[in-house]
Amino acid sequence: MTNEGLRQLVTRLASRGVTVDGTRLDRHDLERLTIPDSTAARAAEELAASAQPRALTNHGVRSYAWGALLGLSESRPFESEVLYVAALLHDIGLLESHDRGNDFEADGAAAAHELLVSVGWDAERADRAAHAIRDHWNGPEDEDEVESLLLAYGTSVDVGGWRVKEFDRDTFDDVVATAPRDGFKQQFVELVEKQAAAKPWCHLGPLAADPAFAARVLAAPFDS
Numbered sequence: 001m002t003n004e005g006l007r008q009l010v011t012r013l014a015s016r017g018v019t020v021d022g023t024r025l026d027r028h029d030l031e032r033l034t035i036p037d038s039t040a041a042r043a044a045e046e047l048a049a050s051a052q053p054r055a056l057t058n059h060g061v062r063s064y065a066w067g068a069l070l071g072l073s074e075s076r077p078f079e080s081e082v083l084y085v086a087a088l089l090h091d092i093g094l095l096e097s098h099d100r101g102n103d104f105e106a107d108g109a110a111a112a113h114e115l116l117v118s119v120g121w122d123a124e125r126a127d128r129a130a131h132a133i134r135d136h137w138n139g140p141e142d143e144d145e146v147e148s149l150l151l152a153y154g155t156s157v158d159v160g161g162w163r164v165k166e167f168d169r170d171t172f173d174d175v176v177a178t179a180p181r182d183g184f185k186q187q188f189v190e191l192v193e194k195q196a197a198a199k200p201w202c203h204l205g206p207l208a209a210d211p212a213f214a215a216r217v218l219a220a221p222f223d224s
Contacts, residue, residue, distance in 0.1 A: 005178050008178070018171045020166055021166035032072060043116075048089060051097050063154035064151075065178070069171070071153070082125065089108055089111065128147055133151070136155050138152070158222075183224045184224060185220065189217050196208035
């Protein structure tokens with residue numbers, strides 16, 4: 001499962017240390033990457049595995065890792081479980097199975113909120129994960145919504161290569177090896193373009209006819 005892969009990643013990172021943008025993260029910092037083996041985490045993993053292609057779920061795992069590491073380097077407090085669940089499911093609204101006819105972020109946020117409430121989270125905590133999904137494309141208006149901010153960070157790294165040079169090479173390689181890309185770039189472009197073509201009224205609409213979008217994604221500093 002994705003959670004176990006992250007636990008092994010944390011162990012490896014903690015054993016050798018990590019540098020992000022010149023900031024050395026110690027073992028105590030890196031322990032905050034570990035996800036509780038909770039009902040909510042397992043439910044999110046099961047939904048991701050059943051509904052999403054592997055490349056999209058792995059994108060969520062990497063987005064969690066990039067966002068959490070940047071959050072640690074900036075000394076931002078965050079709740080790892082909230083960020084993890086949001087990261088795993090943030091693009092599920094791009095899929096026909098979870099398309100409710102709204103912007104894909106809104107549909108993904110609704111799906112995550114319903115899942116989390118069903119496994120016992122109170123509405124306020126579920127809102128934090130849902131808001132992170134809702135705001136991940138453009139980022140939150142308020143940086144105090146830290147899980148929203150860090151998910152926007154992580155997805156920007158993984159899709160466009162933003163701030164990618166801030167990670168030391170061993171950490172970069174280990175995150176990608178933990179959650180292989182498996183042709184993510186092309187799959188993501190196709191999903192976004194399909195959504196944009198189907199919903200020309202939504203904010204993705206202009207991307208349907210804009211070759212620059214695909215070019216930017218395909219030019220990101222990753223193999224696939």
